[in-house]
Amino acid sequence: MNYTIQNNDILIQNVTDLDLAQTLDCGQAFRWEQLEDGSYQGGALNKPLRVSLKESTLILHDTNESDLAFWAEYFDLDTDYGSLKACFAQHEILQKAVKFAPGLRILKQDKWEALCSFIISQNNNIKRIKGIIDRLCRCFGEDMGGGYYSFPTAERLAHHAVEDLSELKAGFRARYILDAAQKISSGTVNLEEVAQLPLEDARKLLMKITGVGVKVADCALLFGFYRIESYPVDVWIKRVNQHMFPQGLPTYVLPYAGIAQQYLFHYARVCPEAFAFVNQDK
DNA sequence: ACCCAGGCGACGA
DNA sequence: TCGTCGCATGGG
Numbered sequence: 001m002n003y004t005i006q007n008n009d010i011l012i013q014n015v016t017d018l019d020l021a022q023t024l025d026c027g028q029a030f031r032w033e034q035l036e037d038g039s040y041q042g043g044a045l046n047k048p049l050r051v052s053l054k055e056s057t058l059i060l061h062d063t064n065e066s067d068l069a070f071w072a073e074y075f076d077l078d079t080d081y082g083s084l085k086a087c088f089a090q091h092e093i094l095q096k097a098v099k100f101a102p103g104l105r106i107l108k109q110d111k112w113e114a115l116c117s118f119i120i121s122q123n124n125n126i127k128r129i130k131g132i133i134d135r136l137c138r139c140f141g142e143d144m145g146g147g148y149y150s151f152p153t154a155e156r157l158a159h160h161a162v163e164d165l166s167e168l169k170a171g172f173r174a175r176y177i178l179d180a181a182q183k184i185s186s187g188t189v190n191l192e193e194v195a196q197l198p199l200e201d202a203r204k205l206l207m208k209i210t211g212v213g214v215k216v217a218d219c220a221l222l223f224g225f226y227r228i229e230s231y232p233v234d235v236w237i238k239r240v241n242q243h244m245f246p247q248g249l250p251t252y253v254l255p256y257a258g259i260a261q262q263y264l265f266h267y268a269r270v271c272p273e274a275f276a277f278v279n280q281d282k
Numbered sequence: 283a284c285c286c287a288g289g290c291g292a293c294g295a
Numbered sequence: 296t297c298g299t300c301g302c303a304t305g306g307g
Contacts, residue, residue: 027288028288118288121287121288121289122287122288122289122290123286123287123288123289123290123302123303124287124288124289124303124304124305125286125287125288125305125306126287126288127287127305127306128287128304128305128306129287129288131305132304169303169304169305170303170304171302171303171304172290172301172302172303172304173290173302173303174303176290210290210291211289211290211291212290213289213290213291214289214290215288215289215290216288216289216290219288232288233288234287234288234289235286235287235288235289236288237288265288269288
């Protein structure tokens with residue numbers, strides 16, 4: 001990885017297959033906002049960041065070199081998306097999905113933050129998910145300066161009662177968030193152990209948490225544990241499957257099904273008219 | 283007024 | 296094991 005430092009910014013050169021809008025605003029992470037100059041403001045866990053992309057140079061603004069490795073990992077810069085996309089292009093609909101958002105990458109997010117975020121995501125829409133997570137961080141996270149609040153730890157949340165979460169306006173999900181925080185902080189569910197288990201066992205362990213079913217567990221595994229073979233099926237992917245993959249995904253996609261899923265999800269959600277299921281079933 | 287949103291738990295058959 | 300329903304909240 002080539003990088004230089006200018007003033008307080010880190011410039012990473014020769015970054016390919018990345019578009020910030022496609023990656024940060026596709027429903028996999030919920031804490032990023034685009035500023036007027038096109039850069040993105042947000043962060044992960046307790047690290048705030050403003051980031052922009054000029055040509056193939058990724059700019060980490062006002063960032064200390066000690067955080068470079070963290071962000072390179074977060075943006076998954078070591079993975080060869082060219083090869084992945086070439087693989088996906090063997091199938092027509094996947095090729096279209098990739099062409100629609102060729103700069104979409106799967107972020108390597110924190111385990112707890114991803115799990116908690118996707119608990120909140122259930123039966124919800126992305127705009128409101130963002131609002132709830134923003135309030136969660138403001139109410140229970142630490143002030144890191146510059147208007148950024150850390151994602152609250154499970155331990156911190158576990159000390160509260162459901163009534164304390166009422167201002168989040170999370171609705172019926174409030175007790176799910178608390179149960180997750182309590183089971184993680186008590187060790188009933190150990191996220192480091194989840195990371196080591198085979199996919200099915202990892203899923204079962206996560207599902208010990210009230211409010212974590214198959215779909216939320218699969219999203220947590222994909223986005224928080226980088227289990228790219230995990231293929232979360234939500235209402236959009238269900239339609240895509242029925243119309244485009246009635247026999248299931250091609251076998252050559254299976255090892256990377258989660259990445260394919262994100263291209264398909266984004267394409268179907270932003271551009272439903274490209275699919276046959278417009279104004280049909282649900 | 284109604285329907286939907288990156289579902290899940292409870293309940294009955 | 297399978298369908299069905301209620302669930303909080305806000306936007307279209």
